[in-house]
Amino acid sequence: MIRQFFLGFIKIHVLHHAAQEPIYGQAMIRELAHHGYDLSPGTLYPILHGLERAGYLARENRIVGGRRRKYYTATAAGRDALAEARQKIRELVDEVVDGDGLAPIDEPHDRD
Numbered sequence: 001m002i003r004q005f006f007l008g009f010i011k012i013h014v015l016h017h018a019a020q021e022p023i024y025g026q027a028m029i030r031e032l033a034h035h036g037y038d039l040s041p042g043t044l045y046p047i048l049h050g051l052e053r054a055g056y057l058a059r060e061n062r063i064v065g066g067r068r069r070k071y072y073t074a075t076a077a078g079r080d081a082l083a084e085a086r087q088k089i090r091e092l093v094d095e096v097v098d099g100d101g102l103a104p105i106d107e108p109h110d111r112d
Contacts, residue, residue: 006037012085014048014051015056015074015081017031018057018072018073018078019074019078021073022060022073024072026041028044028048032044056074056077057072057074057078059071
């Protein structure tokens with residue numbers, strides 16, 4: 001189950017960077033390693049391909065150093081999904097991390 005949580009975090013992280021600039025797999029593996037994620041290409045590339053199939057990333061092939069490299073950029077749908085994810089992340093952080101959600105579930109929250 002923890003792996004599934006982290007895969008969701010990784011997808012959001014990928015969308016975040018792809019919304020800023022074109023990304024490619026090995027660079028994302030290094031970027032994610034800075035955040036404590038130890039990913040193999042066999043884990044990351046299916047994530048990139050899945051986000052592309054879902055319409056959240058667009059791929060562009062470029063020749064770099066004589067080799068083909070796939071760059072990914074967030075699409076409009078990917079940017080929309082990222083914006084929605086950011087909102088949900090803020091709510092989650094408010095409730096889980098900052099302690100805003102300490103009331104029992106059946107009691108209304110201030111923002112409801």
